[in-house]
Amino acid sequence: MTSGGEHVDPTATWDAVDAYFGPLVAEDDVLTAASSRARAAGLPEIQVSPAQGRLLQLLALASGARRVLEVGTLGGYSTIWLARALPAGGSLVTCEIDPAHAAVARESLDTAGLSGVVDVVVGAAADTLRRLVDERADPFDLVFVDADKPSNPVYLDLALRLSRPGTLIVVDNTVRGGAVADAESTDPNVLGVREMVEHVVADPRLDATAVQTVGSKGYDGFVLARVR
Secondary structure, three states, rough: OOOOOOOOOOOHHHHHHHHOOOHOOOOOOOHHHHHHHHHHHOOOOOOHHHHHHHHHHHHHHHOOOOOEEEOOOOOOOOHHHHHHOOOOOOOOEEEEEEHHHHHHHHHHHHOOOOOOOOEEEEEHHHHHHHHHOOOOOOOOOEEEEOOOOHHHHHHHHHHHHOOOOOOOEEEEOEEEEEHHHHOOOOOHHHHHHHHHHHHHHOOOOOOEEEEEEHHHHHHEEEEEEOOO
C-alpha cells in the first residue's frame, strides 16, 4: 500500500528485480528456445524461472553431482540447467508422465547437445523410481522433485532410497503462495507438501531448510534437504 492508501501489486516489483538480476543468470539462446518450444506446444507455463534454474545448476556444481534425478520433466527447461552442471561422464534421469511433454523435452535436449547425457523416462514417476530401487541403481547425488504435489511424500521416500550420504534433495513449489501454513487446508497440493514436510522433520537422516521465494513465478518456495 502506498502512502496515499493505494494498493500496489508487488508482482511488478518482483518481475523488475528478476529482470535486474538477469545478467547474473545468463540465460542463453538454447534455454530461451526451450521455453518458446514448450509454449508453442501448449505446455503449461509452470517451469522454473531462469533464476531458479541457475540456482539448481549451482547446487549441482557445488555438490559435485555426477548423477542427477529429476521428477517432473515438463519441457526440459530445468533439465537443461541441471545437465549442464554435470562433469564428463555424468548422467541425468528425468521422469515425465506425459508423452507429449517428453517429446518436447527430448527435442530441446537434442538442440542443447544433451540427448546423450539425459535419459527421459516416460511414465508415472513413482513407478520409475520404484524400478530404479528394484534394479539397485547407483545412488543419485542430487534429486529435484517438481511434479504432482500430492505425491511428494512418495517421491521423498523413494528419493531417499536412491540417495547416499551427502545427496541433496530439492522439492519445489512448497510454499503455495503461503497456503502451506494453513493447517485447515483441504487442497491436495497443500496436503501433499505438508505431509512431506512432516516426513522430513521426523526423519533423522535429513538436515533441511525451507526458502520462500518471490519473482516472475509469483510467491512460492522450496525445501532443500541433505542426507546425513
